Amino acid sequence: MRTMIRKTTKTILITFIVFFSLSASSVAQLTRIGGGLSFSTGIEDVDHKTGNPGITARGVLELGDKFCLIPGVTFYMPGKRQHNTYGMATTTFGTLDADITYRMATEKTILFYALAGANLSYLNTSYKSGDSSSKLMPALNIGTGIEMIIEKDLNAFAQIKGVVGSYKQYLAISIGVHYYIKRRRYKTW
Numbered sequence: 575m576r577t578m579i580r581k582t583t584k585t586i587l588i589t590f591i592v593f594f595s596l597s598a599s600s601v602a603q604l605t606r607i608g609g610g611l612s613f614s615t616g617i618e619d620v621d622h623k624t625g626n627p628g629i630t631a632r633g634v635l636e637l638g639d640k641f642c643l644i645p646g647v648t649f650y651m652p653g654k655r656q657h658n659t660y661g662m663a664t665t666t667f668g669t670l671d672a673d674i675t676y677r678m679a680t681e682k683t684i685l686f687y688a689l690a691g692a693n694l695s696y697l698n699t700s701y702k703s704g705d706s707s708s709k710l711m712p713a714l715n716i717g718t719g720i721e722m723i724i725e726k727d728l729n730a731f732a733q734i735k736g737v738v739g740s741y742k743q744y745l746a747i748s749i750g751v752h753y754y755i756k757r758r759r760y761k762t763w
Contacts (some may be wrong), residue, residue: 580686606634606729610750614647617667617742624667625651625680630748632671644689646671648748661702661730669737669746670694673715683723691715715740727754 609631616624632646649668657663673691680686693715698708717735724730729752737744 575627600665606752610751614746615744623653623655625653642675644673666697685721
């Protein structure tokens with residue numbers, strides 16, 4: 575029964591991500607791309623230890639005045655842990671996100687937003703003995719962020735979100751820069 579619920583949840587989340595990405599791309603306009611560093615509390619147990627920091631890449635698609643879609647991908651440094659049975663274990667960890675943001679407040683050059691979205695985490699552990707295991711884990715994101723105009727075509731961003739899933743919950747913090755693909759219309763929000 576539990577396996578069936580997990581498979582159904584995975585299918586629904588993957589369908590949501592694909593459907594939303596396809597439908598949003600037809601009405602949204604990609605205005606900026608960017609990247610930076612991510613730090614996470616990670617997933618740690620007997621088999622897995624995920625590393626920090628990570629590298630993130632993302633885009634911002636505007637869905638009107640108040641909403642944005644931020645698809646992103648993050649890869650974290652491999653983590654190592656001694657396993658009692660299989661020897662040294664090296665874990666590779668990455669995430670694929672599709673977050674919807676809601677503009678809560680603006681103040682001249684600063685924008686505050688709330689976010690919610692879907693997360694698909696990939697976890698691969700290889701052991702010195704030659705064995706390996708991998709998992710795809712769907713989850714939900716919820717958090718907040720800030721974006722600040724720092725230059726004519728550059729914005730700095732900082733974001734914190736909790737990732738809640740059936741496997742483990744963790745906290746992720748991202749900082750970085752967005753570059754406007756087309757020139758910014760205004761120097762304030």
